[in-house]
Amino acid sequence: MKRRTSFLASAASTLLTMTLLQAAPVYAEVNPSQSVFLDGKPLSFQTQPVIENGYSLVPMRTIFEAEGAKVSWNNKTHTVTAVKEGVVLTYRIGETTAYKNQERLTLPAPGKIIDETTMVPLRFISETLGNLVKWHKYSGSITISSANEYETAIEYGVNLRVAPGKETDSDVIRMLPKNEKIHVIREINADWLEVQTKDDTIGFISAKPAYTDYTSPALADKQADELFAFGSKFLGTPYEFGADPGQTETFDCSSFVQHVFNEVLSIDLPRVSYNQAEEGKEVEIDQLRKGDLLFFSARGIEIGHVGIYAGDGRILHTYSKVKGVHYGEFNESWKKRFVTAKRLF
Secondary structure, eight states, X not given: OBOOOOOXXXXXXXXXXXXXXXXXXXXXXXXXXXXXXXXXXXXXXXXXXXXXXXXXXXXXXXXXXXXXXXXXXXXXXXXXXXXXTTEEEEEETTOSEEEETTEEEEOSSOOEEETTEEEEEHHHHHHHXXXXXXXXXXXXXXXXXXXXXXXXXXXXXXXEESSSSOTTTSOEEEEEXXXXXXXXXXXXXXXXXXXXXXXXXXXXXXXOTTTBSOOOHHHHXXXXXXXXXXXXXXXXXXXXXXXXXXXXXXXXXXXXXXXXXXXXXXXXXXXXXXXXXXXXXXXXXXXXXXXXXXXXXXXXXXXXXXXXXXXXXXEEEOOOTTTOSEEEXXXXXHHHHEEXXXXXX
């Protein structure tokens, strides 16, 4: 909400006007790098958030409307009224108290007008409207969550952490046990999810498919990219039938697939291709996506070869002592030997 002020000649009058309008003091710190996420989506502010005495102030109308509140503004009294799902919040800019359905509340920091924009304390507004707020020390970002459904199940015990990172880099909040339900707020990257638990804790867990039943096309695409980035490090590595799975100097088709999936996604596959074909969900050849496993007949047996579908009609695999690990075409020759495809993530 913006309001223009007139310039007064008298220094005393100017000081009085600034006091009435609660203009920004010199110690208000503009923080253009501070990111605010509402239910996993970044909020865009025309006026950048500021941090004052440790509290984040954000543009009033933007935050109210983003959180689903209907806003009205009384220009004479500098009072805002926001209504959302039976909650009526009334607040006069510059004061340290507000009213929620007639209940008097104390603000940690007063709202004020900065650069002609009405700014309000983010945490107070969001929590008053019934949402959960979390500031992340590792990034300086803020998460606002309105979740009340917990759709994702833990399938293998996983640590809930204060920040995404390796075990030595991030404190553990607690272990999430198998079958606990959580809400996924957003995908940080191919490796980490930001989540909310039923006890209103926000933290981070591994995005690897072994830990939860969560999946999405976007996450699968990111994880496939990680899979091929890692697998491509072994391009040219010599082929050896029956290669020892405990080393990376040589591979056969299934030991290569086993190693890549274990290292990148913590998916523990059997050693040989015909056993690997028993894992995952079967997909039709016209529904293939990056990261699916392709199984072929070879050496006179029904399933004797496996490769990783790389998209655009290509396969990452190994079977030749001349080529070693390489990308090849999923051409008619291979399609004639194709048996099945399996999706593991």
